[in-house]
Amino acid sequence: MPKNTPESSRPxxxxxxxxxxxxxxxxxxxxxxxYHVLDDPEISDxxxxxxxxxxxxxxxxxxxxxxxxxxxxxxGAPPLERFxxxxxxxxxxxxxxAFSDGDLLDFDRRVKRHLGVQDEIRYTAEPKLDGIAxxxxxxxxxxxxxxxxxxxxxxEVITENVRTIRxxxxxxxxxKGDAPPTLLEVRGEVFIGLGAFKRLNANRLxxxxxxxxxxxxxxxxxxxxxDSRITAERPLEIFCYGMxxxxxxxxxxxxxxxxxxxxxGFRINPLVRPRIKIPEVLDYYRELAAMRHSLDYDIDGTxxxxxxxxxxRRLGAKSRSPRWALAYKFEAVQETTRVxxxxxxxxxxxxxTPVARLDPVSVxxxxxxxxxxxxxxxxxxKDVRIGDTVxxxxxxxxxxxxxxxxxxxxTGEETVFQMPGRxxxxxxxxxxxAGEAASRCMNMNCPAQIKARIRHFAAKGAFDIDGLGAKLxxxxxxxEIITSYADLFHLDEDTLQGLERMGPKSARNxxxxxxxxxxxxxxxxxxxxxxxxxxxxxxxxxxxxxxxLERTMAASREExxxxxxxxxxxxxxxxxxxDQEENRKTIQRILDSGVEPFLDFAYEDxxxxxxxxxxxxxxxxxxxxxxxxxxxxxxxxSAGGKVTGSVSKNxxxxxxxxxxxSKLKKAETLDxxxxxxxxxxxxxxx
Ligand code: IVH
Numbered sequence: 001m002p003k004n005t006p007e008s009s010r011p012x013x014x015x016x017x018x019x020x021x022x023x024x025x026x027x028x029x030x031x032x033x034x035y036h037v038l039d040d041p042e043i044s045d046x047x048x049x050x051x052x053x054x055x056x057x058x059x060x061x062x063x064x065x066x067x068x069x070x071x072x073x074x075x076g077a078p079p080l081e082r083f084x085x086x087x088x089x090x091x092x093x094x095x096x097x098a099f100s101d102g103d104l105l106d107f108d109r110r111v112k113r114h115l116g117v118q119d120e121i122r123y124t125a126e127p128k129l130d131g132i133a134x135x136x137x138x139x140x141x142x143x144x145x146x147x148x149x150x151x152x153x154x155x156e157v158i159t160e161n162v163r164t165i166r167x168x169x170x171x172x173x174x175x176k177g178d179a180p181p182t183l184l185e186v187r188g189e190v191f192i193g194l195g196a197f198k199r200l201n202a203n204r205l206x207x208x209x210x211x212x213x214x215x216x217x218x219x220x221x222x223x224x225x226x227d228s229r230i231t232a233e234r235p236l237e238i239f240c241y242g243m244x245x246x247x248x249x250x251x252x253x254x255x256x257x258x259x260x261x262x263x264x265g266f267r268i269n270p271l272v273r274p275r276i277k278i279p280e281v282l283d284y285y286r287e288l289a290a291m292r293h294s295l296d297y298d299i300d301g302t303x304x305x306x307x308x309x310x311x312x313r314r315l316g317a318k319s320r321s322p323r324w325a326l327a328y329k330f331e332a333v334q335e336t337t338r339v340x341x342x343x344x345x346x347x348x349x350x351x352x353t354p355v356a357r358l359d360p361v362s363v364x365x366x367x368x369x370x371x372x373x374x375x376x377x378x379x380x381x382k383d384v385r386i387g388d389t390v391x392x393x394x395x396x397x398x399x400x401x402x403x404x405x406x407x408x409x410x411t412g413e414e415t416v417f418q419m420p421g422r423x424x425x426x427x428x429x430x431x432x433x434a435g436e437a438a439s440r441c442m443n444m445n446c447p448a449q450i451k452a453r454i455r456h457f458a459a460k461g462a463f464d465i466d467g468l469g470a471k472l473x474x475x476x477x478x479x480e481i482i483t484s485y486a487d488l489f490h491l492d493e494d495t496l497q498g499l500e501r502m503g504p505k506s507a508r509n510x511x512x513x514x515x516x517x518x519x520x521x522x523x524x525x526x527x528x529x530x531x532x533x534x535x536x537x538x539x540x541x542x543x544x545x546x547x548x549l550e551r552t553m554a555a556s557r558e559e560x561x562x563x564x565x566x567x568x569x570x571x572x573x574x575x576x577x578x579d580q581e582e583n584r585k586t587i588q589r590i591l592d593s594g595v596e597p598f599l600d601f602a603y604e605d606x607x608x609x610x611x612x613x614x615x616x617x618x619x620x621x622x623x624x625x626x627x628x629x630x631x632x633x634x635x636x637x638s639a640g641g642k643v644t645g646s647v648s649k650n651x652x653x654x655x656x657x658x659x660x661x662s663k664l665k666k667a668e669t670l671d672x673x674x675x676x677x678x679x680x681x682x683x684x685x686x
Contacts, residue, residue, distance in 0.1 A: 014065075017058060021065055024055040028071035029171055029265075036167045037267045069142050069170040076164050076229030083156040083226070088135060089245045092149045092187065094320055095128075095303065095327040101282055104304065107326045108278045111306060114315055114323060121306060122275040124254045125284045126241060128301040128327050129269070131191030132220050134162060135244055141172040141180030148223065150682075152320070161223055164232035165190065169265035181248025186266060188240030192219045193296045196235035210638070215298055220681050240266040241303070253307045275307050281328075289330050293362070301329035334393045335368070336406060337361035342373065342386055342417045344424050346448035348456050349532045350440040352430065354379055354417065356390070356402055363394045371400040375437040376419045385414035423448070444582070450484065451477050453530045457485035461536050462528030463517050467510040475499050485528075486586045488514055489593035518595045522549060525597035529587070531577040533570040537637045541565050542574075549597050553578045553587075564617070565644040613683050614640030619647050621664060622657030624677055635684050647672065655680050 031048055035041040041048075056072045059065065098104045111121055133149040146162035147155035162168055172180040192200065192215045200218060201211040212218035222234035240261050251257040255274035262268045273284050285302045292299050306312050306324035315323040338359040345353045353372060360369040371392050373379050384390060384402055389409035394400045419439055423430055428443030441449065454473050458465040465488070476482045481495060491514065496507035520528075526549075527539035534542070545563050546552040552574075560571035577583055618636050620629050620643060632655065633643045647654060647666040654660075654667035654674045667674055675683070 014062070017062060018065055021055065021058050021062070024051055024058070025067065025070050028052060028055060029169070029173075032071060032166060033169065033173060033265050037169075037262075037265060071170070073170070074164045074166060074232060076227070076232035077160045079227035079229075080160070081226070083158065083224075085150070085154050086145065086147050086157050087154050088147070088150075088152070089185065092133060092135060092152050092155070092244075093317055093322055094152065095325055096321045097301075098326050098328040104281065104285075104326065104328050105278065107304070111315065111324065115311060120277045121311070122277065122308065123281055123304050124258075124272060124274045124307045125276060125281050126272045126303045126305070127269055127288055127295075127299040128303045128329070129189040129191055129239055130216050130298040130300045131189040132216070132223055134158070134188060134190050134223070134238070136162065136168060136186045136188070136240075137244075138172055138180070138184040138186070140182060141174065143168065143170050151679075156224070158223055160228035161225060161231040162190075164228055165236045165238055167238045167267045171265075173263065173265040180264070181246055183245060183247040184264075185244030185246065186240050186261060187242040187244060188238045188266070190219055190223055190236055190238050191215060191297055192222070192235055193237060194298065195296055200235060217681065221684075224682075237297075238267055239269045241269070250309070252309055254305050254309065254312070255307055257309070285328050292330065299330075301327050303327050333363055334391050334403060335361045335363040336389055336391050337368075339384060339386055339388050339390055339402075342379075342384075344420060346423060346425050346441050346446060346452070348449060348452035348530050350423075350442065350444075350446065350449050351438040352419065352423070352441065353438075354419070356384065358390075358392065361392070363392060363400065366394060368392055368394060368400045371402050373402060376432075376439060377437050379417055379419075385416050387411075387414035445483070447477055454482070454485050454488070456530045457488070457528045462524055463514075463520060464524075465510075465517060466513045467506060468513070472499070472502075472510075484586055486589040486593070489518075489590065489595065518593075520595065520597055522547075522552075522597040522599050525549065525595070526552060529577070529583075532573040534574060537633060537643055538566060538570060540637065541642070543599065547599050549587075553584075564648075564650060565642060567645065611639040611641075616641045616652040617650055618643045618653050618655060619645070619651050619663060619667070620655045620657070622660035624655070624657040632680065636680075639684060653680075 028048070028051055031041065031043055031051075035048070052072065055070070059070065059072055096107075098107060108121065112118065115121075135147050135149070135155065136143060137145040137147075143159070143163065145157060146159045146168075147157050149155055163170060172184070174180045194215060197212070197215040197218055204211050212221060218234070219236060222231050222236055225231045241258070243257055243261070251260050253275075255272075258268050258272060258274075271288070273280070276284065281302070281304055288299065288302055304326045306315065312322070312324040317323060339356045340359055341357045342354050343357060345355055347353060353375065356371045356373050358369050358371060360367050362368070371390075373382075373384060382402060382404060384405055389406045391403040391406060392400050393403045419430075421430060422428065423441035423443060423446055425448035426441065426443050426446035428441050428446055430439050431442050432439040443449070451470075451473050454468075454477065455470055457463055458468040458473070468488075476491075476499075479499075482488060482491070491511060493504070493507045493511050496502050496510060497504055502510075521543070523536070523540045523543035526534065526542050527536050541563050542552050546555060555574075557568075557571050557575050560566050560574055561568055566574075613636055618641055620632055624632055636643050644651070647663050647670065649670055651667065651670070651672050654663060654672055655677070656664050656667075656674050657677060664674065
């Protein structure tokens with residue numbers, strides 16, 4: 001801290017200190033607002049930090065002068081046991097969606113019909129932010145309570161977490177002499193910017209933490225922390241877009257309300273377009289769609305609101321959504337580009353996957369240069385040819401895919417792709433089983449398969465060997481130092497040091513990493529073997545059911561099929577794997593080198609963790625939008641839940657995305673709780 005503490009002749013009275021503290025707090029609130037809300041700071045960061053440090057020092061020396069709304073409290077408070085819930089005084093409604101200009105025009109017609117007017121209606125249009133809705137309650141000008149939207153009627157109290165968000169005012173700004181409204185409820189969307197999201201995930205990966213699937217999940221997870229000190233470290237931001245109850249002057253229009261909120265210190269999206277007629281709303285929608293990828297935060301559409309609050313009141317609401325507002329959603333993130341070539345990759349189980357090499361194109365801010373074509377049938381179905389112009393799509397974190405060919409762009413120069421008759425890597429025979437989409441390289445010793453098996457063995461969720469990346473695996477296999485994952489345990493420093501980019505230190509670290517991972521939970525051991533259809537979740541089911549490697553290896557097909565979540569195909573594949581002499585030998589060699597699978601109850605017996613998901617059986621159906629299905633599965637499993645393929649009386653929850661099928665009907669007849677994505681996210685991040 002600065003050395004200007006006045007230890008002068010006259011001792012500072014507590015009154016003087018109190019005044020200094022108050023001045024500092026006022027100044028810091030003001031500078032926070034200039035910096036975070038207006039994006040127009042008046043002082044340097046260093047000066048800000050000096051003031052903040054001075055304040056924190058004074059507060060530490062004088063705990064009797066503490067104030068929960070001090071600008072110094074953005075660092076979080078001690079953890080909570082659980083979240084309290086609170087009823088919103090006015091329900092937090094959701095919005096009807098429009099997907100076409102026609103839908104929007106219909107909405108405009110409905111509004112006019114309901115009001116019995118012919119005049120053009122004025123709308124205020126805003127970006128639709130893809131974040132988490134919150135409500136902030138201010139009493140006497142101070143932030144008294146913050147809550148999530150929850151089910152719209154009741155939300156969870158997340159005040160301490162929200163206090164750490166720098167763009168949320170803790171104390172309302174009012175012109176000198178003006179009293180703040182006695183009660184003010186403000187609604188807005190909490191989110192994480194894309195740049196900050198990338199940094200957050202990079203950091204998590206560095207610290208061996210699972211990355212978030214997308215900024216929305218990251219924001220949801222961060223808001224739902226019991227320990228607000230963790231929230232404080234997350235780069236959360238807010239844009240406010242509405243009000244709940246207010247005791248004080250009520251604005252006459254939505255736009256006036258936004259301006260009023262801005263004056264009080266709230267952050268309002270600068271792209272809001274006030275008081276426009278329907279043709280301009282359509283223009284605005286296109287403008288936003290064109291610029292959405294250059295914004296630093298995700299938006300998924302435009303929210304169109306009748307501007308006049310009196311008209312809003314006359315229009316009222318249906319059960320879940322107001323009649324005066326509409327969300328006009330953007331289309332999925334797609335782009336067109338050219339297929340330069342089609343290459344074939346050989347996976348762990350020998351499956352040949354055709355991959356389109358694309359002329360690199362930015363899709364939703366991410367450069368895409370490859371897209372999976374899945375298999376031969378897919379290529380035929382979509383009739384993708386080399387040289388074609390295609391529409392590619394990226395959804396969340398999934399591998400980009402080719403949606404369709406733009407046939408009008410064909411020149412006749414395109415060439416039809418032929419699936420190779422022999423493995424492109426080992427030249428071994430290729431077969432395609434009846435009823436299967438994939439062609440497979442039948443040579444178990446194909447270097448591509450060996451490499452992929454070893455990569456899988458060493459990956460997260462399996463043996464998780466630090467320092468054994470793809471490049472190193474390639475070298476080890478190509479130089480014939482290893483031919484199977486069992487050989488990893490016999491690697492020594494001398495051998496490793498001879499390899500490219502392997503110093504003595506990395507060699508030592510790698511050997512150590514391999515040796516120290518020998519005690520491994522059974523579930524991970526089973527997963528690491530790379531048995532077809534045995535992912536982390538099936539491996540978990542096997543571990544819990546059989547509780548030992550020997551029993552798993554000895555299980556009959558019938559016994560395997562008896563496990564909920566293991567179907568005939570999986571059972572066959574497991575039996576087939578353990579029946580191969582070669583595989584049994586490999587496992588024996590691994591065990592002989594000192595590997596010890598053990599039953600880790602905290603890990604394997606899902607029922608023992610304290611997540612509300614632990615031990616629960618989930619079924620997923622329909623298209624999920626906030627994460628892919630496999631992502632959802634992974635997350636449920638890592639919280640101790642189980643995901644199975646079909647609804648039965650043992651199912652606890654059905655997670656229904658868009659266009660759910662017969663599973664939803666079945667769940668309803670069996671009276672099984674159905675969750676939408678938001679509810680699933682709630683459970684996941686609890
Ligand atoms: S207004 C009654 N404005 O969209 C009005 N909502 O689908 C309801 N959202 O729960 C909210 N940006 O989380 C409004 N500019 C915006 C918004 C917005 C995002 C979210 C909000 C709401 C959901 C409804």
